[in-house]
Amino acid sequence: MCSLGVFPAPVTAAQTLLERNNELLSALHPGEHPQTHEPLSACVSVPRFLAVGSACVLALLRWASSFHGSLFPHLTLSSDEMVAEFSQMLDWSDSALRSFAWHPHTDKFAVALLDDSIRIYKSNSSATPTLKHRCQRSVCALQWKPLCGSALAVACQSCLLIWHVDPTSLSTRPSSGCAQVLSHPGHSPITSIAWSPTGSLLVSASPVDTAMMVWDVAAESAVPLQRVGGGGVTYLSWSPDGSRLLAATPSALFRVWETRMWTCERWPCLKGSCQVRKLRKLSITVFELMYAFIYFFKLTFFSQTSWDPRGERLAVLLKGDSQAVNHPSVIAVFKTRSSPVFELLPCGFVMGEAGAEPRFMQFHPHFQHGALLTVCWSDGRISHVPFYFSSAGLLGGDSPQQALASNTADHSSNKLYTEQIS
Amino acid sequence: MAATAIYSYAWLVPLALWVLLIAWSVLLLPVTAAVFVLLSRFSLFHPIQWISECTSLLTASSTIFSLVVLCGVVLITGLFNLEFYTLVPSIPCSRMALLGTVLHPRQCVHSLVYCTMGMLVMWCASVTIGGRYSTLGIPCRGSGFNNCIPVVTCLNEYHLFLLLAGAFMGYSHSFLGVVQNMYYVSFQPIQQYKYPRFKGCLPMVVKCSVIQSLYSARNFAALYFFFGYAPKTWISSTLHLQIDSSLQPLDSLTGLLDFSLLYHLTISGTFLYFTWYLTVLLFRIYVTEAYSFPVQSTFTEDAEQCLPKVLAETNTLVMKFFALQDLALLSQHSLSRRLEVFCLSQPGGHPHNWNAISRECLSLLSELTQRLVAHQDAVASNGRVKSQSASSDTRSASLSSSGKTPRLGVPLRTPGSVFKSSVGGVHSALTAPFTPDVDSPFSSPAIRRLVGQQEPRSPWFGTVQSPHIMRRGPKLWSASTGSSRFTVIPLHGLETPVNSCSCHTLNCSAQVKSFLAKRVLIVYLFNKLPEASSQALFADSQVHIWALQGLSHLVAASFSEDQFGVVQTTLPNILSCLVVLLEAVDRHFKLPHASSKPARAVCRMGDSTYKTLRFALRAALKTAIYKITTTFGEHLNAVNISTEHRKRLQQFLEFKE
DSSP: OOOGGGSOOOOTTOEEEEEETTEEEEESSTTOOTTBOOOOOOOOOOOHHHHHHHHHHHHHHHHHHOGGGGTOGGGGSOHHHHHHHHOSSTTGGGOSEEEEEEOSSSSEEEEEETTSOEEEEETTBOOOOEEOOTTOOSOOEEEEOTTOSSEEEEEOSSOEEEEEOOTTOOOSSOOGGGEEEEOOTTOOSOOEEEEOTTSSOEEEEOTTOSEEEEEETTTTEEEEEEOOSSSSOOEEEEOTTSSEEEEEOSSSEEEEEETTTTEEEEEEOSSSSOOOOOOSOOSHHHHHHHHHHHHHHOOTTEEEEEEOTTSSEEEEEEOOOSSSSSOOOEEEEEEEEOSSSOEEEEEEEEOOSTTOOEEEEEEOTTOTTEEEEEEEETTSOEEEEEEEOOOHHHHTTSOHHHHHHHHTOOGGGOOOHHHHHO | OHHHHHHHHHHHHHHHHHHHHHHHHHHHHHHHHHHHHHHHTOOSSOHHHHHHHHHHHHTSHHHHHHHHHHHHHHHHHHHHHHHHOBSSOOOOSBHHHHHHHHTSHHHHHHHHHHHHHHHHHHHHHHHHHOGGGSOSEEEEEOOOSTTOOOEEEEEOHHHHHHHHHHHHHHHHHHHHHHHTTTTBOOOOSSOOOHHHHHHHHHHHHHHHHHHHHHHHHHHHHHHHHHHTHHHHHHHHHHTTOBOOTTSOOTTSHHHHOOHHHHHHHHHHHHHHHHHHHHHHHHHHHHHTOOOOOOSOOSSGGGGGGSHHHHHHOOSOHHHHHHHHHHHHHHHHHOHHHHHHHHOOOTTTOOOHHHHHHHHHHHHHHHHHHHHHHHHHHHHHHHSSOOOOOSOTHHHHHHHHSSTTOOOOOHHHHSHHHHSOOSSOOSSOTTTGGGOSOTTSTTOOHHHHHHTGGGTTTOSOOTTOOOHHHHHHHHHOGGGSOOTTOOSOOOOOTTSOOSSHHHHHHHHHHHHHHHHHHTOHHHHHHHSBOTTHHHHHHTTTHHHHHHHHHHHHHHHHHHHHHOSSOTGGGTHHHHHHHHHHHHHHHHHHHTSTTTTOOOOOOSSOSSOOGGGGHHHHHHHHHHHHHHHHHHHHGGGGGGSOOOHHHHHHHHHHHTTOO
16 A cells, blocks of 8 residues: 655755665756756747648548547547647647657667657767658657667658668668658557567557557558457557557557457456556556556546566656646656565655656666666656666566566467456 | 378368358358349439348349359359469569460460359349349340331340450459469468458458459440440341340440449449459468467377478478468467477487477578579679569469479579570570670679689680689579570670680670660560569568578577577577578668569559568568577677677677667
C-alpha cells in the first residue's frame, strides 16, 4: 500500500540532478547542468485558415463515411487534434518537442521537433543529422528498429516513414532517398508504432482504423489485423520477449494479441476510459500492477508510466491541471522490486527548472550504473536524470530481463490469460 | 520403405488440400451466386417485386443447373491451381522470354480452358439474368413477301456479347496469370489461422475482382466495337441464324452505350473473376499453412519425417519450404523443441540434430553466396549484364507441380541455367570459350590484370590460352553463348589481327550484331528488363530468409539453453558463412538496378512479393548477425575466425552497420 503522501516533499524551483545513496539530489544553481541540452529552436509556419478549413471538411467526410462516427466521438476530431489527443507527448500541439526515442542498443537518440524535422544525437559525435521529408508531417511517434544500427520508424500524419541513417556517415542532411514510405489507404494518422523485439515486424496503429497493420518493412507489404469494436487503435506495445502485443483503443477496451498465431483477447477497462498508456513489461504482474494503480490511486490524471529495463525504478508522469495554478505535471519515481513479493516504495519527485513541466519521459535502455531517466520539458529542454544504484538482479549474475525471457520463452505452451484462468 | 512414406505423404498433402479447397469453394458458390442474382435483378423502384423475383429465381431448376455447371468450373479451376502453382516465381528476363512463356503449349492449353470456362460462366450468368440475354436464338420476323411474314430464329446479339466477353475475360485472366505471376504463392510474414486470414483477405479479393472486371469490360467493349462484326456473321452463318436488322447492332457506338448492358457485363465479370480469385485465395491460404515436424522421434520408422531429414530432403521443394518455415518458427517460439535440437543422441552422444540442421542451412546460404559471386563475376567481366533472353521458366516450370519438384541443387540453380540464351549461335564455337571480351571496353579490371602483361605486345589476345581464363571460361554463365548482347560491340579495327581466321569470325558476328541492334523491335523484345536478373537471383530467397532466422535464433538461444556446448563447435563456421554472404550481398546491391525499388502494385491478385525478396534477405541477414553479436557480445572475441571477419563483426558489435 502506497500513497503520494509518503513521498518526500518536492523541493520547488530546484532541478533534480540525480539519485545517489537513495536520495534524489537537486541543484540550487540552475547554471550547472552538465547533462542538459540546449533548448531546441523550432519555427511555426501553418497556413491557419486553410488547415482549419480542410480539416473540417475532412473530419465531416470521415464522420459521414465511418459507421463508427456516431459511436466514437474521437472520429469527429481533425487529424491534428487526434494526433495531439493520442500522442504520448503531453500537450503535443504546442510542444517544441514532438517525440523522442532512445536507440535500444547504443547511446543515441532521435528527437522530432515542432517544424517536423528529426534530429539524431549521438553520445560521442558532434554531428547531428537532420531528417526532413515532404511526407514527414505531424510526427507522433518515433522508434528505432531493434537489432539494427540504422533504421528509424517515424509515424507521420499520412504515412509511415522508415529512415535508414548510416551510422558511419558524417552527412548532416541525409537525402529523402534514404527513407521508405509505407502507406495504406484509410490508415492515417498513425499515432503509434511498435517494432517487434526481433526487429522483423513493425506494427502501426491509427485511431480511425479498426485494423492495425503488421508490416514486413523490407517487402513494404502489410497484413491488416482487423477487429471491430473500440473504434480504432491508439497505442501499441510489445512485451520484451515478443510473445504478446498490447493494443489500446480510444474507448474503454484494450486487446492483448499473442504473436504466434495472432489471436487476441479483449480486456475491458474497469474504470472509465483506459489510461493504460505505457506498460514496460507485459506480464501478469504488470497487469496486476496497473490494476493496483488504478484501484489504489484512482488516478484519472495518470498519464504515463515508464519502467527501467532492470525493473527497479518506475517513473509515473502525473498530469497536472492546466486551469489551476498550483497543479503542474510532475514525475513521481518509485523503487520497485518484483521478488520475493512485489514491492513499491516511494523514491521522490523529479523536478525541472522553474516553470518547466515534464512532457515525456523514457528510461535509457541500457544504462550501466543503474537507471537513466530522460525527460522532455515544456521549455524544449531534454534532461537526463541518472539513478545510481547497484542492481539486485546483477548480483545473482542473471539480468532480470533474461530471466523473464527464459521463463516465458516457450510460447507454444503459453496460453492467453483467460485460458490460463479457466 | 520410409522413402515411399515421404513420397506418398508429399503426394497426399496436395490431394487432401485440393479436396478441402474444392469443398470450401463449392460451399461458397451459392452465396456468391445469390449475391449475383440480387445485384443483377436490382430495381430501385420495386423492392418487393425484386426480392420475390430473386427468391423464386434462386429456387428455380435452371439456377440449380447453373450451379452444377459452376461447380464443374470451380473443380477445374482448382485442378489448374494445383497443377500450376509455384513457390519460386518464373521471372522472364526479357520481353521475348515473356512472349515465349505466353505462347508455351502448356500456357495455350491453360488459356483455352479458361476461355471455355469463361464462356460457361457467362452462359450461366446470362441465363440467370434472363430477359433479353437468356438464349442465343430468338424468334423474329424475317423478311417475307406478300404480307406473309414467317417467324424465323434470329441471332440474339446480347447473348453472344456476354459469351464472347466471358471468353475474353477467361483469356485475359490466363494472360495476366503469366504476367503478374498469379500462381506464385508467397508466405505471409505472420502466421494466422485460416478463417481470420480468409476474412481479412476477402475485401481485397472483392476489390480486385471489381477493378479487374471494369478494366476487362472496357477493353472488351472497345474490342467488340472494332471486331465484333466478324464473330457475329460467323456464328449466324454457321448456325443459320438470321440477323435482325430492325434491332440496333451492338458493334456501334449507340449500341454499346447501353447502361444496362454495361452494368450486366460488369456484374457478370465481377462474378466470374470473384469465383476464380476466391479459389486462388483459398488455395494460397491452404498451401501456406505452417506444418510442424517432429525434431526427433523415438521410433525409427518415423525418422524420415523428422525435421533434420526433411530439411535434407532434396526431391520435394514444398517439403523443404515447410521444413525451413518450421525451423524458423521453432527457433523463435518453442523452447521445448529447441532443447530437442540441442540435445545429444542417446547412445554415442553426438549432436546429430543440430549438425544436420546447421549443415543444411549453411549449405543453402553458401550456395546463395556462390550464386551471387558467379553473377558478379559475370557482370564484372562484361561491364554489364548481358541481355538475357531466356527466362527462368526452365526451372520453375518443373518446380510447379508439387509432388515431384526437383531439388534445390546447384546445377539447377546457377544463373547459367537461369539465363541460358536461347537464341545462341551467332558466336562461333571457336570463339566461345574466350568470348567475354577481355578486349571489350567494359571488361573487368580483374581480368585485365590477369592478362595485363601481354597487353602492350599483343593487342588482340583472344587466343591467349591463359590458364586463368580457361579455368574461368566454363564457370562464367554468360561466356557460353554471348549472342544476345547487341549493344556492346568490341572494336577490332584499330588492332592488328594476329589470327585472321578467328578475327574474321569476330568481325562477322559484330556486323550481325550491329545490324540487329538497329532493329528497334528486336532490341525492344530482347533487351533485358531492368531488375529482372536481380529478381531471378533471389527468386527463392524465402528459404534463405528462414534459414537465417532459424540459425540466428537457435544460436542466440544456445547462449543460455545449450547445455552441452553443441553450437559452439559450429559457431565459427556460421559466423564466417554469414559474413561472406553479407559481403556478397553488399556487392550485389552495388550493381546497377539492384537497389532500385519496384513500383508498388495498386490492387492486383498476383503476388509481387518476389520483387522485394532481395531487400528482405538483406534485412534478415543483418538482423541475424546482430542477433548473434548482441547475444554473445564480447565472447565473440574468443571465437576462432579470420581477422577480416572479426573486423566486420566488430562493426556489428558497435552498431555501425
